[in-house]
Amino acid sequence: MKFLSEYRDAQIAKAVIERIKAEATQRWCLMEVCGGQTHTIVRQGIDELLEDAIEMIHGPGCPVCVTPLEQIDKALLIAARPEVLFTSFGDMLRVPGSDCDLQQVRARGGDVRIVYSPLDALALAQRNPTKEVVFFAVGFETTAPANAMAVWRARELGVKNFSVLVSHVTVPPAITAIMEAPDNRVQGFLAAGHVCAVMGWTEYEPLAAKYQVPIVVTGFEPVDILEGMLLVVRQLEAGRHEVENQYVRSVRREGTPAARVTVDRVFELGNRKWRGIGEIPMSGLKLRDEFAAFDAEVKFGVQDLTVEEPAECRAGDVLTGRLKPPKCSAFGTRCTPEHPLGALMVSAEGACAAYYHIGRYRPEATGAAT
Amino acid sequence: MCLGIPGKIIEMRDDNGLVMGVVDFGGVRRECCLAYVQDDVTLGDYVIVHVGFAITKVDEAEAQRTFEVLKEMGETQELEWLAEVADNSLAAGNDA
Ligand code: SF4
Numbered sequence: 020m021k022f023l024s025e026y027r028d029a030q031i032a033k034a035v036i037e038r039i040k041a042e043a044t045q046r047w048c049l050m051e052v053c054g055g056q057t058h059t060i061v062r063q064g065i066d067e068l069l070e071d072a073i074e075m076i077h078g079p080g081c082p083v084c085v086t087p088l089e090q091i092d093k094a095l096l097i098a099a100r101p102e103v104l105f106t107s108f109g110d111m112l113r114v115p116g117s118d119c120d121l122q123q124v125r126a127r128g129g130d131v132r133i134v135y136s137p138l139d140a141l142a143l144a145q146r147n148p149t150k151e152v153v154f155f156a157v158g159f160e161t162t163a164p165a166n167a168m169a170v171w172r173a174r175e176l177g178v179k180n181f182s183v184l185v186s187h188v189t190v191p192p193a194i195t196a197i198m199e200a201p202d203n204r205v206q207g208f209l210a211a212g213h214v215c216a217v218m219g220w221t222e223y224e225p226l227a228a229k230y231q232v233p234i235v236v237t238g239f240e241p242v243d244i245l246e247g248m249l250l251v252v253r254q255l256e257a258g259r260h261e262v263e264n265q266y267v268r269s270v271r272r273e274g275t276p277a278a279r280v281t282v283d284r285v286f287e288l289g290n291r292k293w294r295g296i297g298e299i300p301m302s303g304l305k306l307r308d309e310f311a312a313f314d315a316e317v318k319f320g321v322q323d324l325t326v327e328e329p330a331e332c333r334a335g336d337v338l339t340g341r342l343k344p345p346k347c348s349a350f351g352t353r354c355t356p357e358h359p360l361g362a363l364m365v366s367a368e369g370a371c372a373a374y375y376h377i378g379r380y381r382p383e384a385t386g387a388a389t
Numbered sequence: 390m391c392l393g394i395p396g397k398i399i400e401m402r403d404d405n406g407l408v409m410g411v412v413d414f415g416g417v418r419r420e421c422c423l424a425y426v427q428d429d430v431t432l433g434d435y436v437i438v439h440v441g442f443a444i445t446k447v448d449e450a451e452a453q454r455t456f457e458v459l460k461e462m463g464e465t466q467e468l469e470w471l472a473e474v475a476d477n478s479l480a481a482g483n484d485a
Contacts, residue, residue: 028458055392108440136441138422158440161393164425165442172407213393216437216445239392240458268451269437275444278425 028242035245036068043072043252048204050197050340052190053211054081054368055239061373063241073248076205076340077373079193079293082158083110083366084334087292089326090186091116094155097184097319098124098131104147106140107155108162109133110366115359117326137162137169137183144173144181153315156183160214163187163304164278167285170306170313182315185305188291190214191222192302197339198230204340207251209237209244212266219274223262231260238266285310294362295334332361337370344371351375393437393444394459395452398423401432412438415456 051057057077060066066075079085095116098105105121112121112133125131130150134140137154144152156166166183173181190211197205210223215236223234233254237247247265254260264270282304291303306314316322328334331349336342344350344363354360356372363371400411401423408427411418419441426436426443435452436443447455 135419136422138441161439161444164444165422165440168407168422168424168442176405213437213439213444216393240455269445269447275425277428278442278444281425 028240031242032245035242035249039069039245039249039252040072042249042256044256046072046074047206047252047255048074048076048340049207049209049248049251050076050078050205051209051237051244052078052080052194053209053214053237053239054084054366055213056209056211056237056244057081057370058368058373059239059241059244061370062377064377065241065244069248073252074204077337077370078197078208078340079296079338080159080190080211081363081366081368081370082162082188083114084362084369085188085293085296085338086111086114086157086186086362087294087326088117088328089292089324090157090184091120092326093316093321093324094121094184095119095124096321096324097153097315098129099127100151100319102151103319104130104132104143104150104152105155106132106134106143106152108135108157111155111157113359114362114365137166138172141169141173141178141181144178145176148180150180151318152181153319154181154183155186157186159188159190159211160218160282161211161216163282163286164217164275167282170285170310171281173313174310179312182313182318183306184315185286185303186291187286187304188293188302189288189304191226192299193293194223194226194230194234196296196299196302198226198232200339202341205232207233207255208235209247209251210234210262212236212238212243212270215264215266215270215274217274217278219272219279220262220264220270221272227260227262233260234262236262236264236266236270238269293338295328295332295336295338297335329360332363334361334363334371337363344374347371392459393439395435395437395447395455396421397449397452398430398432398434398436398443412436412443414438415460 121131140154227234233251235247235250286304287307288301289305292298333347354364359365363369396412396414399413408423410423412421422442429446435447437445
């Protein structure tokens with residue numbers, strides 16, 4: 020265990036691992052929902068250490084990874100327009116669209132810029148009144164409050180040359196879709212700590228009851244994740260199925276109410292496609308009608324574009340736990356972080372990239388690990 | 390983009406009706422929106438920041454510890470961003 024042993028809390032981590040091993044009377048199948056957790060689990064080798072007690076399935080919790088191809092293609096079309104200054108979080112620039120990515124649009128002369136916050140994009144719109152500034156509003160419930168505020172402020176300040184291309188997804192409908200799938204094997208969930216810091220966990224209570232599945236709100240550090248796993252295993256062993264909170268230091272049951280209010284004012288629930296999974300009903304956020312003037316899809320007339328996902332990428336099977344990344348025929352050969360075929364290979368939070376970066380299961384990974 | 394980073398509020402002000410402030414992340418400073426936590430925090434408090442927005446308050450010991458763990462795990466690329474890429478893109482916007 021190269022990484023975990025170097026980690027300062029390694030003693031605590033080892034103790035929790037021993038407890039899980041001692042308490043699990045069978046091998047349980049758990050899913051972590053957050054891409055940040057996937058990254059930690061794979062990087063620290065937590066899944067390998069607990070192989071006998073727990074099988075970890077890496078869930079669809081990375082916003083970069085689940086953004087569907089057609090939203091990327093819409094971004095590419097908009098970003099290529101001469102009057103547009105296209106802004107985005109950095110991780111979206113290399114997500115492959117049907118025939119190129121945002122970085123290539125920039126290389127061909129498109130004005131594409133990385134911003135840290137959607138308010139930076141709004142500031143760019145104010146400073147560049149002759150440009151149409153578009154922000155690629157992606158993410159889960161963690162980025163929704165920020166993106167909602169940017170739109171709210173744009174209206175308040177009367178900034179007319181600002182719009183957002185929305186590709187927001189929410190966690191609870193994804194949990195429903197996973198539990199409803201006929202071949203589902205997931206028996207317990209680690210819910211994403213920071214998503215719950217915003218939203219609280221009341222939405223998870225009916226899910227835990229309906230599907231009789233334990234859901235534990237969990238942080239993203241190695242010890243957090245191990246503690247979350249232990250709490251899920253304890254519930255499973257005792258036949259309980261409740262929502263529990265491992266991440267007490269940051270999360271309250273009601274979340275951050277002020278953030279929820281702004282998200283609600285600007286967005287409403289709508290159907291949304293997930294890359295590799297397909298459409299999940301009411302699983303995303305879309306702008307409310309009163310904010311239509313800030314909808315980049317309407318402004319640039321791309322709302323009707325639909326695109327099929329590439330057949331070779333098995334992202335859907337990876338995201339639902341049917342396939343481990345190295346088992347994809349393109350993994351490490353036709354699909355690498357330098358030349359990603361699918362979105363799971365782009366972001367460090369994507370399951371395929373997480374496996375690739377630690378050199379795990381690579382055919383030629385003989386000591387030459389990066 | 391989903392990893393939140395803890396930082397200390399070292400400046401708070403009203404920007405046209407929106408509570409903004411400067412947050413210090415272990416030496417890297419950055420403008421952040423404090424609107425969602427404004428009733429909970431004062432100067433010197435620690436918050437977790439996501440894409441430029443404080444989403445929840447944390448205590449100082451917890452903030453320090455998390456920050457150290459993030460560094461240990463090599464998860465501070467987001468800070469490098471914060472310091473360089475993002476601000477560069479904004480600065481470039483000034484000339485247009
Ligand atoms: S390795 Fe590449 S092609 Fe295969 S599932 Fe992952 S992202 Fe898709």
